[in-house]
Amino acid sequence: KSNILTAAANDLGLAIGGLTGRQPALSNVLSKSGSVILGTESSPIIASLRLTEKLKGLGVEGYVIFSTTIEGKKSTVIAANKDAGVLYGVFHLIRLLQTSQSIKNLSLQNAPKIQDRILNHWDNLDRTVERGYAGFSLWDWHKLPDYIDPRYVDYARANASIGINGSVLTNVNSNAQILTEPYLRKVAALANVFRPYGIKVYLTARFSAPVEIGGLSTADPLDPAVQRWWKDKIDEIYTYVPDFGGFAVKPN
Numbered sequence: 001k002s003n004i005l006t007a008a009a010n011d012l013g014l015a016i017g018g019l020t021g022r023q024p025a026l027s028n029v030l031s032k033s034g035s036v037i038l039g040t041e042s043s044p045i046i047a048s049l050r051l052t053e054k055l056k057g058l059g060v061e062g063y064v065i066f067s068t069t070i071e072g073k074k075s076t077v078i079a080a081n082k083d084a085g086v087l088y089g090v091f092h093l094i095r096l097l098q099t100s101q102s103i104k105n106l107s108l109q110n111a112p113k114i115q116d117r118i119l120n121h122w123d124n125l126d127r128t129v130e131r132g133y134a135g136f137s138l139w140d141w142h143k144l145p146d147y148i149d150p151r152y153v154d155y156a157r158a159n160a161s162i163g164i165n166g167s168v169l170t171n172v173n174s175n176a177q178i179l180t181e182p183y184l185r186k187v188a189a190l191a192n193v194f195r196p197y198g199i200k201v202y203l204t205a206r207f208s209a210p211v212e213i214g215g216l217s218t219a220d221p222l223d224p225a226v227q228r229w230w231k232d233k234i235d236e237i238y239t240y241v242p243d244f245g246g247f248a249v250k251p252n
Helices: 003-020 044-048 052-058 083-098 150-161 181-197 224-240
Strands: 035-039 063-070 073-079 107-110 118-120 166-168 200-204 246-248
Touching (some): 052 107, 073 083, 181 200, 181 224
16 A cells, blocks of 8 residues: 555544544455445455546546445445545545535545646745745754654645645745755655655755855856756756656746
8 A cells, every 4th residue: 555545544534533533444355334445446446346437537636436335335435546536535525524514425526627736835944934924934944854843744634635736845035055965855854744645845946056056157057067067956856856846936
């Protein structure tokens, strides 16, 4: 079972336990009526339901939720093409439960209309926030990567619950230090927390970084040395964060 499916199952269990006062059991087999079955077609139970046509147009993050009977047991199925879709389906079911909607005879499907749904922070490395009015940044760069604040997990869960799949960690006018090796290790620590919730991290490409941290005499993007520097820096980022989302740039 992948980290994303584990997160999905844990969050569903947490929600049901909180709403009912009874912690549901997690199992790899269908044991009784009232079960919620999660998975993709790589799961034998999901595969047996022959959902290929139903899932075909839902992409990598879409999902179906429906009520059915499997082996004589009434069940609720959350199925998707990929694990991220299962995660979003779980949060959809949780919303139904939290808002006292009926979960009998479910038959619904959903898929994002926008591929990249990104939360853009304007946070600085000193924890101030440009145009921020609610205190310091959530990211405690001084304690990362060794200390992982539990709020980072809460942040990832909250974002995934509304379909956010990307986070720009730094201000568009970010300090170039974010692209140095010590900070990339910190970024990687956050990426590891976010990954089970389908969230990629993004950074900002500070124009002057080749001069500020690269020792070059110019940051001219047409200069071959600058182009090589950026290529090498991007390669380095991917060694720390293999699923790096990319760079955010300041709009004109």
